[in-house]
Amino acid sequence: MNGTRASVRLSISSLRAHKRRFAGTFVAVLLGVAFLTGTLVMGDTLRASFDTMFTNANAGTDAVVRGADVITVAGETRGTRQPVSTALVKRIERTPGVAAAAPDIQGAGQLIGADGKPIGGQGPPTLAGNWIDDPELNPYRLAAGRAPAAPGEVVINRGAADRGGLRIGDTTVLRTPDPVHVRIVGLATFGGQDGMGQVTYTAMTQADAEKYLTPKPGEASAIQVRAGPGTGQRELVDALRPVLPKGVEAVTGQAAAAENRDMISGAFLGLFTTLLLVFSGIVLLVATFSIHNTFAIVVAQRTRENALLRALGAARRQVVVATLVEATAVAVIASAAGLAGGIGIAAGLQALFPAVGFPFPDGSLVIGAVSLLLPLAVGVLVCLGSALLPAVRAGRTAPLAVLRESAVDDSGASRPRAVTGLVLLVASVGAALGGTLAPSVWLSAAGAVAALAAFVILGPVAATYAVRTLGAPLGRLRGVTGGLARRNALRSPRRTASTATALMIGVAVVSLFTVFGASLKATMNRTVDRSFAGDVAISAPAFGAGGSGLSPRLAPAVGRLPQVATAVGLGKGVAEVDGAGRALTVTDPAALGRVFDLGRVDGSLTGFGTNGIAVSAAEAAERGLRPGSPVRLTFTDGARQDFTVRAVYDRPELAGDYVITRRAWAPHRAQDSDSLIAVSFAPGVSTADGRAAVAKTAAAYGNPDVQTRGEYAESSAGAIDMMLTLVYALLALAVLIALLGIANTLTLALHERTRELGLLRAVGQTRSQLRSMVRWESVLVAAFGTAGGLLLGGFLGWVLVEASAGDTAVAFDLPPLRLLAVALVGIAAGALAGLRPARRAARLDVLRAIAAQ
Amino acid sequence: MTTTVPISEPAPAATPAPAARVVDAVKLYGAGDTRVRALDGVSVDFPAGRFTAIMGPSGSGKSTLMHCAAGLDTLTSGSAFIGDTDISALDDRRLTLLRRSRIGFVFQSFNLLPTLTVAENITLPLDLAGERPDREWLDTLVDTVGLRDRLHHRPGELSGGQQQRVAVARAFAGSPDVVFADEPTGNLDSRSGQEVLRLLGRTVRQTARTVVMVTHDPVAAAHADEVVFLADGRLVDRMPDPTAERVLDRFKSFAPHPSRRR
Known part of the structure; x- marks a missing residue:
């Protein structure tokens, strides 16, 4: 044990002597851990706040009566249920144990703000419903004004009022999707907050809600029930069960609140935190390479010291332990600082969110044990894991190494390394190709991981060639200074490669997303190009669950314009086909064929009636359907209906997989709306004229956007740009850590070359020549990392695009300008990383540098 | 300090004019109790076309004298000249430019950049200055140091002695006014050391160059045209046409002061 104590003492004295060397490691661990902690704490805090909010809001509801059958379509967060009859309310109220019951009507309704623009709709839902007078059953509380009593009167949530600049007494329009003129008589809060997150809510009288939000009066989405004194939620549900008709169920208020909460947590928080955790992972991966590099260099620089220790009788284990103890000390201190930083980030965001209009629920930060222990463990593990190899290498130092002068290290470019790397590279390309040809996500993922590993392994081999090539113009441009920079970057290919690897991974992820985003956009453009044969489109901003769609009366109104040949509205429906939830396109199939290019169509698009259906070729092949085949659909109201396939079409991109008529859907629908209206003009009508005419008509229906084909494609892709911006912001941190790594490695390498720098200065290198030499070396290393990252990112992007394509045809797009920008940022970042080491190196005293050991 | 003499002014042609000299050179290190007087009013000329050795025991100030004369270090008071240029008046940039155009260096060890070839190391000062090397002169140098097959x-890949010979070639490559050599044989075995010393002497005599060498080895000093003795930071003697025995005898008369190292 004494031996270990000696090791610990050694490492502590070494740490104290070389605090600077570990600054980079420290910062890398700190940032990674802070990011992870911040994510976890914020996730927990949000989840807890939503918990409290839902529990408070629904505290008075003891049971919810609702349709038993639910149809869930892939990609939607919440299933669709059959409505229940409001006549049930009377029967429920007579049931023993029930204190009160109220129908709850829920639908979509988008408010227009004082500036004429819709409020919200960019993600969170825009809800409308009936105002429930029993305050115990209503999750909303009146904060000002009064409840709606007359037709056209509404209460809206305070958050929506603030955002839309609406006040009590104002009149505005509610799109349901038909424009309804409403007067605001009250403002409401939800669970003590201005709203349920960003969700907007409009409550009308029950009569209005039934009129605008349900297909026919006398129906409600659910019935909320309050128990009398002494009746528990379970007992209440048990008591209700016998009085409910078939197809209607009762669940406890707690269960319903939990479902709501899980929906928000699952859909919004889940996605949000997963995204952040993935980026924490990337940041930590980049940090790992940075840290590993620092330790590798420190150990290399300490070869003589370690050899002396070994010569004096230190056991191999003691040398290893000394290095690991150093790593642990750095890891623990940096992780602890990271924890504090992460909690600070979460607190900052909690303060910042409300300021940018996102009501972050009140309540103190929730800091769970996991949020503390996990980042700490990850920080220490990353640090120790990165230091392990260098430590073992330190232990292997031969005692004789004391006598050896350290020279240029050209290890790393070994043949086994080259062979292993190449084999992996070939395997990764093979796996990726295989994953594309025979769609398999696992095979593609294996290919991606193998590619990453191959790039990391091949780094030192490629470094020599790449730096030589990239640096070739340097000698000509910058003379001997450039030449020296190039030689320095080449002198240890392994070190150059591992320094560049951190940046390579950062740049790879950036280019991966860039390529993926561009490909999605290209696909969207091509889809619109190929499939949209109309002139203009009217589309509801349909990003996320927001908005209320387009009025079903708009398409006929536009169709009556003299400038318009065809105007066809497309609505959405759901049904189960062979037990699986499927989205339906509800439209006029014959007209659809005139504005969409459906590709090859087998059968006819006319004469569908109430039992005709058109199916996409892919779906038809899967289910063995041909024109004339029978197919059974089950709707949310439990109705089963047999349809006959009238047509099979090739291109489902815009039309969806199943098309039925409005008349066939009408009996099963809840709120009637279109999500897209495709318009083609009469011959001889210019786009500008036609568009103006259509826009004029649309103005009366809540003024939705009228877009040309190009604009339509672009707006469909708008969400992608938003996502990319967020991704870039998150990845900036990873790139920052990579740069710190380059700066740190450079500082350490320069320290190693002190005597060389002294010699150069003595024989006549000016300070500015020396600075320029260091900067160019940094730029070369960064250029190497950036080039590798672009290659790797491009390849991974291709794999991702192909893997996510499935059956549908996608366009793979390499956006040259954006990738060029990524490359320039990477290289400029390299120059930036070299600034400080260059300044420090230029300050060296010539004599002392020459005399340095 | 103001610069009055442009650095590009050519060295005077008159034979007795020194290639380098220091006047009343004082160099202090540290402060207070730990203050050390490394040079204590030294004035010495290094004549052009001659090979001068600076000798003295450890701590005599011989290395400091050379560093200050060569512009690698600055004097506390007094002045140092290369030709007619007062280098104590130059800023870092001018000093650097002067070093690369008018001074050559040979250090005790680590004279070469490991990343450059022998040929590139030889022309490094010229390359840094962006000057085209004089091919003929380089050829002569390479042949003199005998490293044509190692360029x-x-x-x-070279032995220590070969590396020092490359360093000598580099020091002379730019035809400097003066070459300073700091214990150039300190790290070599005696045979390699002899080769390097003979090379320095030959180059001075055959091509009329100026070399100033610091050494504590009487055998090395015997290769010089003249030996300058330093003790306790003062110039104590000069000996023309030295031999190893005479130098050793003279050397024994200075007892080193252990309290005044440096």
Whole structure:
């Protein structure tokens, strides 16, 4: 044990002597851990706040009566249920144990703000419903004004009022999707907050809600029930069960609140935190390479010291332990600082969110044990894991190494390394190709991981060639200074490669997303190009669950314009086909064929009636359907209906997989709306004229956007740009850590070359020549990392695009300008990383540098 | 300090004019109790076309004298000249430019950049200055140091003696006014050391160059045209046409002061 104590003492004295060397490691661990902690704490805090909010809001509801059958379509967060009859309310109220019951009507309704623009709709839902007078059953509380009593009167949530600049007494329009003129008589809060997150809510009288939000009066989405004194939620549900008709169920208020909460947590928080955790992972991966590099260099620089220790009788284990103890000390201190930083980030965001209009629920930060222990463990593990190899290498130092002068290290470019790397590279390309040809996500993922590993392994081999090539113009441009920079970057290919690897991974992820985003956009453009044969489109901003769609009366109104040949509205429906939830396109199939290019169509698009259906070729092949085949659909109201396939079409991109008529859907629908209206003009009508005419008509229906084909494609892709911006912001941190790594490695390498720098200065290198030499070396290393990252990112992007394509045809797009920008940022970042080491190196005293050991 | 003499002014042609000299050179290190007087009013000329050795025991100030004369270090008071240029008046940039155009260096060890070939190491000062090397002169130098077959090797592939010979070639490559050598044989075995010393002497005599060498080895000093003795930071003697025995005898008369190292 004494031996270990000696090791610990050694490492502590070494740490104290070389605090600077570990600054980079420290910062890398700190940032990674802070990011992870911040994510976890914020996730927990949000989840807890939503918990409290839902529990408070629904505290008075003891049971919810609702349709038993639910149809869930892939990609939607919440299933669709059959409505229940409001006549049930009377029967429920007579049931023993029930204190009160109220129908709850829920639908979509988008408010227009004082500036004429819709409020919200960019993600969170825009809800409308009936105002429930029993305050115990209503999750909303009146904060000002009064409840709606007359037709056209509404209460809206305070958050929506603030955002839309609406006040009590104002009149505005509610799109349901038909424009309804409403007067605001009250403002409401939800669970003590201005709203349920960003969700907007409009409550009308029950009569209005039934009129605008349900297909026919006398129906409600659910019935909320309050128990009398002494009746528990379970007992209440048990008591209700016998009085409910078939197809209607009762669940406890707690269960319903939990479902709501899980929906928000699952859909919004889940996605949000997963995204952040993935980026924490990337940041930590980049940090790992940075840290590993620092330790590798420190150990290399300490070869003589370690050899002396070994010569004096230190056991191999003691040398290893000394290095690991150093790593642990750095890891623990940096992780602890990271924890504090992460909690600070979460607190900052909690303060910042409300300021940018996102009501972050009140309540103190929730800091769970996991949020503390996990980042700490990850920080220490990353640090120790990165230091392990260098430590073992330190232990292997031969005692004789004391006598050896350290020279240029050209290890790393070994043949086994080259062979292993190449084999992996070939395997990764093979796996990726295989994953594309025979769609398999696992095979593609294996290919991606193998590619990453191959790039990391091949780094030192490629470094020599790449730096030589990239640096070739340097000698000509910058003379001997450039030449020296190039030689320095080449002198240890392994070190150059591992320094560049951190940046390579950062740049790879950036280019991966860039390529993926561009490909999605290209696909969207091509889809619109190929499939949209109309002139203009009217589309509801349909990003996320927001908005209320387009009025079903708009398409006929536009169709009556003299400038318009065809105007066809497309609505959405759901049904189960062979037990699986499927989205339906509800439209006029014959007209659809005139504005969409459906590709090859087998059968006819006319004469569908109430039992005709058109199916996409892919779906038809899967289910063995041909024109004339029978197919059974089950709707949310439990109705089963047999349809006959009238047509099979090739291109489902815009039309969806199943098309039925409005008349066939009408009996099963809840709120009637279109999500897209495709318009083609009469011959001889210019786009500008036609568009103006259509826009004029649309103005009366809540003024939705009228877009040309190009604009339509672009707006469909708008969400992608938003996502990319967020991704870039998150990845900036990873790139920052990579740069710190380059700066740190450079500082350490320069320290190693002190005597060389002294010699150069003595024989006549000016300070500015020396600075320029260091900067160019940094730029070369960064250029190497950036080039590798672009290659790797491009390849991974291709794999991702192909893997996510499935059956549908996608366009793979390499956006040259954006990738060029990524490359320039990477290289400029390299120059930036070299600034400080260059300044420090230029300050060296010539004599002392020459005399340095 | 103001610069009055442009650095590009050529060295005077008159034979007795020194290639380098220091006047009343004082160099202090540290402060208070730990203050050390490394040079204590030294004035000495290094004549052009001659090979001068600076000798003295450890701590006599001989290395400091050379560093200050060569512009690698600055004097506390007094002045140092290369030709007619007062280098104590130059800023870092001018000093650097002067070093690369008018001074050559040979250090005790680590004279070469490991990343450059022998040929590139030799022309490094010229390359840094962006000047075209004089091919003929380089050829002469390469032949003199006898490394023609090693021009494209890396320093790591050469012996210590060969590396020092490359350093000598580099020091003379730019035809400097004066070459300073700091214990150039300190790290070599006696045979390699002899070769390097003979090379320095030959180059001075055959091509009329100026060399100033610091050494504590009487055998090395015997290769010089004249030996300058330093003790306790003062110039104590000069000996023309030295031999090893005479130098050793003279050397024994200075007892080193252990309290005044440096």
